[in-house]
Amino acid sequence: MSNLRAAPQRNSKRIRMAEDYETVLWRNMDVGDWQETIKDERSIFSDLYDITVRRIVEQLERNEHDVLLDVGCGTGDIINRLPSSLPCVGIDVNPLFVQECTNAAAERGTADRHKFFVLDAASLLAWWTKKGYSAKFQRPLVICCNNAIPIMPEKLRPHVLSAMCRIAGAKGRCLVTWWHGRYFSHAVVNYYKKNPALCGTFDAEQGVDWENRSLVTATDYSTKWLVPRDVLVMLSSCDIPIHYDTFKLEEESLGIFTYFGGKQTEAQSYYDSDEAQTFYSSIWGEHTIHIGRYDLTDAGLQGPSAASTDRILNAAMLHEEVIVEHAKKFFGPSQIGAIRALDMGAGYGGLLRRFEDHGVLKCGLGVDISGAMVAKAQLNNSNSSVLTFKKESYLCTSLGDASVDLVLSMDALLHVGRDGQRQAMREAARVLRPGGLLLFSDIMQQDHVDDNNNALLRPVLDRIHLSSFGSAASYKRAAEDAGFVECSFESFQSNIAEHYGHVRALLLEKAEDLKMDPAFVERMADGLSAWVSLAPEYLDWGLFVAKRL
Numbered sequence: 001m002s003n004l005r006a007a008p009q010r011n012s013k014r015i016r017m018a019e020d021y022e023t024v025l026w027r028n029m030d031v032g033d034w035q036e037t038i039k040d041e042r043s044i045f046s047d048l049y050d051i052t053v054r055r056i057v058e059q060l061e062r063n064e065h066d067v068l069l070d071v072g073c074g075t076g077d078i079i080n081r082l083p084s085s086l087p088c089v090g091i092d093v094n095p096l097f098v099q100e101c102t103n104a105a106a107e108r109g110t111a112d113r114h115k116f117f118v119l120d121a122a123s124l125l126a127w128w129t130k131k132g133y134s135a136k137f138q139r140p141l142v143i144c145c146n147n148a149i150p151i152m153p154e155k156l157r158p159h160v161l162s163a164m165c166r167i168a169g170a171k172g173r174c175l176v177t178w179w180h181g182r183y184f185s186h187a188v189v190n191y192y193k194k195n196p197a198l199c200g201t202f203d204a205e206q207g208v209d210w211e212n213r214s215l216v217t218a219t220d221y222s223t224k225w226l227v228p229r230d231v232l233v234m235l236s237s238c239d240i241p242i243h244y245d246t247f248k249l250e251e252e253s254l255g256i257f258t259y260f261g262g263k264q265t266e267a268q269s270y271y272d273s274d275e276a277q278t279f280y281s282s283i284w285g286e287h288t289i290h291i292g293r294y295d296l297t298d299a300g301l302q303g304p305s306a307a308s309t310d311r312i313l314n315a316a317m318l319h320e321e322v323i324v325e326h327a328k329k330f331f332g333p334s335q336i337g338a339i340r341a342l343d344m345g346a347g348y349g350g351l352l353r354r355f356e357d358h359g360v361l362k363c364g365l366g367v368d369i370s371g372a373m374v375a376k377a378q379l380n381n382s383n384s385s386v387l388t389f390k391k392e393s394y395l396c397t398s399l400g401d402a403s404v405d406l407v408l409s410m411d412a413l414l415h416v417g418r419d420g421q422r423q424a425m426r427e428a429a430r431v432l433r434p435g436g437l438l439l440f441s442d443i444m445q446q447d448h449v450d451d452n453n454n455a456l457l458r459p460v461l462d463r464i465h466l467s468s469f470g471s472a473a474s475y476k477r478a479a480e481d482a483g484f485v486e487c488s489f490e491s492f493q494s495n496i497a498e499h500y501g502h503v504r505a506l507l508l509e510k511a512e513d514l515k516m517d518p519a520f521v522e523r524m525a526d527g528l529s530a531w532v533s534l535a536p537e538y539l540d541w542g543l544f545v546a547k548r549l
Contacts, residue, residue: 027093030197031075031100044183044190045146048254052145052177053081055257060086063173065141067133071121071164072148076101076114084110089133091119122156125163133167140172147179149234150224155371158238158268165240168262176235178256181225184213187254192223199223231256236393239268239369243395243416243423266465267415271370275520282514283506284312286376288350290411290441291499291541292316295492312502315495319410320354323439326545327406328360330437338362340404342431344394344424344440345369345412349377349387352408356386365399367392368412395423402433409440411541414469421470425482432548438484439545443496445469446540457538459530475544484546491542496535504528 056078060068066087070079073090075097082088088110092098101116108114119127128134142164149157164174179187188208192199192215200219202208207217214224226234228249235258236242242249246261270276280289292315331339339361343352346366355361366389368374377389392398394409395416407428413421428438445457451468454461461467470478472489479487504525511521531539 027095029094029096031096044187044254049077051253051255052257053078055252056141056143056175057082059141059173059175059259063141064139065172066139067137067141069128069133069140069142069164069167071124071142071144071160072146073097073101073116074146076104076116078143078145079114079116080104080108080110084108084113086113087137088114090114090116091121091124091127092116093118093120121152121160121163124160125166128163128167138169138171140168141175142168142172143175143177145175145177147177147223147225149176150178150226157234158371161235161238161240162264162269165260165262165264170262172262174260174262176258176260178231178258179225180251180254180256181213181227181230183254184225185210187225188215226256228256230398231258232396233392233398235260236396237369237391239264239266239393241265241420243419265416265420268369268371271368272372275517277372278514278516279507279520279524281376282510283309283503284316285309286348286380287313287353288316288320288410289347290316290319291443291495293318293322293492294495294498296322308502309506312499312506315499316350317354319441320351323351323408323410323441323543324354324358324360326543327355327437327439328358331405335405336360339406341365341406341408342367342397342399342404342428344407344409344428345415346377346389347373347410347412349381349389351410352387353381353384355408356384361386364388365390365397365404367394367397369393395420395427397427397431399431401430404431405433405436407432407436407438407440409442411442413440413442414444414466415464417466418468418470418474421475422478422481425475425478425484429482429484429548434548436548437545438479438548439543441541441543442470442475444471444475444540446493446538447471447473449538457534460527460534460539463527463530469539472540472542472544479544479546483549485549487544487546489542489544491540493535493540493542496539496541497532500528500531500535504532 068082068086068088070088070090073079073092076090079088079090090101095118098116098118105111105114144164152160168174188204199221200217202217208215214222216222228251231249232242240260241247241263244261248259250257292312294315296318297315328336337359341352341355341361341364343364343366346352346368349366352364352366355364364387366377366387368391371391374389374391381387381389394412413424416424432438445454445468454468476487476489507521507524507528
């Protein structure tokens, strides 16, 4: 069960120091020091550079891209080997590197087509637009090579990858390359040990974590080499849609090459926004953000009757209690206290906390693509010895195969659309042991709704950036295809309209006191009205249950 617990990490102060050190190091590194480590024919990366350039040229020819953007271009060792007629833009945080690139372009006679700029990648999207490139180019190939993404501070990665996707747009592509963890030991001996100007000196017994393929030196230089599974986890945690057929991962030599298009789910940026966090924490509190069982409160159970935060939380608590009792009945008394659980889209962590309060769990992992949600879940559960929360996508988690007994989710799977829901079922099947339980609630369209004629649902689909919802029937097919049996769905559809009606009333009541942006309030109120009006005839919500074969 160790794979459910958080891996040992440096404390936050040291992590910040390491990230600051790396930023300073790359900004001030001497051109010669870098080129000696990478470009020298004796370098372990010599062949990889040739392979990378070949793959970029193949991609350029295959998709007829009209520009190449190199994020973290270094000393221009890729752009300066590409066809001279292609417009190229390179950005790097190091002014010495950028000057080297500019000089080389002048010597080649490509300075009018190959442009290089000093830029922090955090400002990439706004800068690209301000330069007029978004209007000028329609089919960009956006690349980020040589393990640059893992080197970046963790908080910066999703912003850079999102900017790359948005720049690529509907007609462009992204290519990100990684140094393959399979060769980490080779790199330690034949690269890092031989390049103290890059990372300082270190003791291989103390500075190297061979199992996790990471290095931390006395100067706080750090690096991590990933295997393909790690790459998928990192990309999906940054909202890169690895489940789309446009995504491709290939391995060659010391490299891992990932190709993807410009589309993202938008869920991460929405839930991480200050407005969304204010909205959810003010209306629901900081416990959970799902629909509740108002039908149970109306059936005579205790709970406030007026539209209020307490009423919403009371209904949510009753829904969680139903899920806990369902799991307890499935596993039986002998397994209570020994269950390992994963919550897909855990939000503030309320459901796992409910399970912990009932003494059901041995350990639980909650994953969410929103860093803001995860931070609050970690804070809310800081005293727990049972629960762990990670910023990961539920489409590709860091858990091992057959490592949990129970997979949970509440109203989270709708955000990834039909393709993503199929991937979620596959991931649930992968991490569940044989005989394990899948238990989730979700908002979906009723089975009679025609996917090809769902214009009436556009007000709510557009709000969450989807073309269609899942349905009970589509979830059943996806679960069975993934290896689940005994699939069932119980509808509690009547709660949708009541829930969103309460939320809308509270939003309008509290908006002025919370100093919310009036435009945001208006958009949210209109969206909530659409949920209320469409729910009776077109939407469904309920509990889906399945057993891992």
